[in-house]
Amino acid sequence: MNQPFSSVWTREPRPARSATLSRAQIVRAAIELLDTEGLDALSMRRLGAKLGSGATSIYWHVANKDELLELAVDEVYGGITLPDEDTAWREAVSVFARSMRAVLLDHPWAAVLLGSRPSLGPNAVALVDRLMKVCRRAGFAGMAVDHAWSTLLAFVLGVTTPEIAWRAALGSTRVSDTELMKATHSVAEDAVRDHPDLAAHYALYKDMDIEASRAAAFDFGLTCVIDGLQVRLDRGDAPPSG
Amino acid sequence: MNQPFSSVWTREPRPARSATLSRAQIVRAAIELLDTEGLDALSMRRLGAKLGSGATSIYWHVANKDELLELAVDEVYGGITLPDEDTAWREAVSVFARSMRAVLLDHPWAAVLLGSRPSLGPNAVALVDRLMKVCRRAGFAGMAVDHAWSTLLAFVLGVTTPEIAWRAALGSTRVSDTELMKATHSVAEDAVRDHPDLAAHYALYKDMDIEASRAAAFDFGLTCVIDGLQVRLDRGDAPPSG
DNA sequence: GGCTCGGCTCGTACAGTGTGCGATTCCACT
């Protein structure tokens, strides 16, 4: 009857002959703007200006702003290196996860969008397809296949999103790296007065490289997830039933 | 010198004597509005109307909308049942994770906010403090403590956020549960034409209860994470060095 | 050539946003 979602992906894009404005151009320009100026900076008027066209001209090629963002997000999905089907699954999964994190850190605006709407673009679907195959080859079957890859994806998304948030919050105060650390520490101390354990604990980070410690946290978590999947395989929790 | 963040939490709230408008009232009303009408529906004018006051009166008690959202988010944090310090860590962690998921599903607007800004409110900090203690008692030490709880948190956030997104997307098309499943399936099929494996796979879900399968996915992932942490403990990856 | 027609662009307009500012009200205390 009526299409339940009328997503960008169900409709076909406008012909885009030799026009001055094409969907691809629009999406590319939007991504540039998003990368350099952030999510809040993307307005149709600014995008139009960047493209040297009227703001509302964009609406010929794209139904609305949301749809444009969906397209941009799928483009980001496309930047993630798909794990090779033939490599050992632990390796494949690890490569994928690191790549996804790197891509999201390169396009900070994408993380929140990626989580806040279903991803049905071709790149997203291709990614899921590949992940599925990797998981199946690893030994998962039935619904456990989905559980496996979605666990992995959830971890990457869930760890990268706050990471980006912290970067943005700290980055907006222009200070040196060490100043930045002190700032973090002082704020933490302030918010934490009632939690001496926590406060004492964060003294650990006083002389740490913040980026390195984030990478370490990511590796730790990733290893956990992978080992956890391994446990499922070893125990035979992988078959269709569960 | 200059406060690097001037967060809500560093400033103290307005006295809030017997005024008709108090910070607490405002936050409560905001949460009600958010719960019933969603994130986009919260505007200062609407909130003012709900409170029977001028929109800009709110700004006496709250610096800006972002700050109001921070307060609301911390309130949500407060709804999460903290794991008891004495219970076995696997149980404690599991209880916490399930509670956090439940709370986020009850306040769908909170998930994206929670990920997109640093959480320094008292409830958030208290939660981290408690999680930290649980992890330490489990046997983690040094930075591994943080790695452990942040892995757990990342998983819960990362799995719940898309779950909410799907709910919202499907919920906006008013259809019965079974219709809803068919819709999902048909869209998936459409987006998936080039990926026969994937398409075939999703036939599995044709007669599944979608909520139940999400819960199952969550349990699966949570078990993975916990088992992964267990592996770290067993292998002695927990000490301060790494 | 001129004419028409459809694809495409754009200016204008509308309803709505967050919030700075100055005026106004209200209450506690002298």
Add this chain to the structure above:
DNA sequence: AGTGGAATCGCACACTGTACGAGCCGAGCC
């Protein structure tokens, strides 16, 4: 009663997404 600060509010500004209709431009037909 008067005064001073706390609290509220209306208005205004700049900005948002996008509906709408008027126009441009190039291709096919007479």
